[in-house]
Amino acid sequence: MDYRKLELSFHEKAGFRAAVISTGMMIGWAFYDSVIAGLAAGIALMMTENMYKKGMLEKRKRRLLSQFKDLLYSISSFVSTGRSLGQALEESIDFWRGTYDDQDYIMRELKQMTKNIKESNMPDVDSFDDFAKRSGLEDAEDFVMVCKTCKATGADFSKAAERSAGIIEDKIDIERELSSIMVQKRFEGRVIASSPFGLILMIKILSPDYMAPLYETTLGRAVSTISLVLMAAGLTVMERVIQIEI
Structure with missing residues (x-):
């Protein structure tokens, strides 16, 4: 599994498209009192699919980073205690079995790495290097x-x-704290x-x-359009401002 890439499943795509169409219909109803405008807004919002995938990738990366720590x-x-890296990986499976499910990222990777070592020599x-490259985690590549x-x-x-693991763990803790702050600020924004x-x-x-003049006059529709554009611009600027690379 390449954690640097993400392909949405059928259900994920269907859920995303249903959400953006619903949002678009609400925008069309609120700003223009028009179904056609709502459909147009929903289609326009379809272009945010890459942003949605990027957000999903970031969420998966944070989860993987926590498990890697x-x-x-x-x-x-x-x-x-004198174990080799291969032995440490194998024994880590039983060590974390009560904490993580077999379907969690790190458990699947531990089993795959152990299988590569034992069966493929x-x-x-x-x-471990193969996992580090696929994970896209800089900390994993540093450990390798x-x-x-x-x-x-x-x-x-x-x-x-032991020393490098301690340094990397401290770095991950700092990154996690910063990431939590960024998530909070993004939500507030x-x-x-x-x-x-x-x-x-x-x-x-x-x-x-009270809203009728916005829908019945040319000036009202112009005001609605300008307001909608300003809101979209404000949201875009806010997302870019808090998009800081940690």
Whole structure:
């Protein structure tokens, strides 16, 4: 499994399209009181599918990174007792079995790496390197580099693994805290950016006659269009401002 890529399943695509069409219909009803405008807005929102996939990838990466941190803990623990990397990977399966399900990313990868080592006679470092490349995790690639360096120079792998694992774990903790802050700020920004839309919906429902001039005159439709464009622009700017690479 290549964690750097994502192909939406049929159900995921259907759910996404149903959501954007529904949102588009609400926009068309609130701003133009028109089904045609709603369908047009829904079709336009279809173009945000790549943004949706990017968000799903980020969510999967955060989950994988959290599980990888736990894996580093077990690897450093087993290696410190004299186990090789391959043995540490194999014993980590039983170590984390009560914490993770067999379908969790790290459990599937541990089983695959162990299978590659035992059945395909793949070197343990190469098997871990394959996972690191597919994961897209910079921290995993850094750990592989430590393993390769120790193997090439004959350095004490147990001490190097323990020290590097500690450094990487601290880095992951910091990244997780920053990511949590970013998620919170993104949510707050989306609420603020979409609040005018919620206000318009409320007025439309509670006092439809008050909104009638927006739908019945050319000036009203122009005001609705300008308002919608400004809301979309504000949301886009907000997303870009808080899109900071950690």
